[in-house]
Amino acid sequence: MEDFKKFMSEYGGMIIGIIVAIILLLTKFYLLIIGIILIVVCGYAGHYFQHNKDNVKTKLKSFIDRL
Numbered sequence: 001m002e003d004f005k006k007f008m009s010e011y012g013g014m015i016i017g018i019i020v021a022i023i024l025l026l027t028k029f030y031l032l033i034i035g036i037i038l039i040v041v042c043g044y045a046g047h048y049f050q051h052n053k054d055n056v057k058t059k060l061k062s063f064i065d066r067l
Contacts, residue, residue: 008015024030049056
């Protein structure tokens with residue numbers, strides 16, 4: 001019994017993580033999570049571009065010139 005407690009205290013989080021990952025894959029809930037992350041990243045990028053127009057223009061222009 002002591003060995004089981006030691007095993008669970010050491011690897012319990014990994015086992016729970018594997019079970020959650022399997023449930024996400026089986027229910028295709030991960031697509032929703034990826035969609036939400038994509039929305040947040042694009043929103044942040046739009047906010048950054050709007051408030052740093054001049055910076056973005058110069059960096060983009062120098063990047064295009066190097067190509």
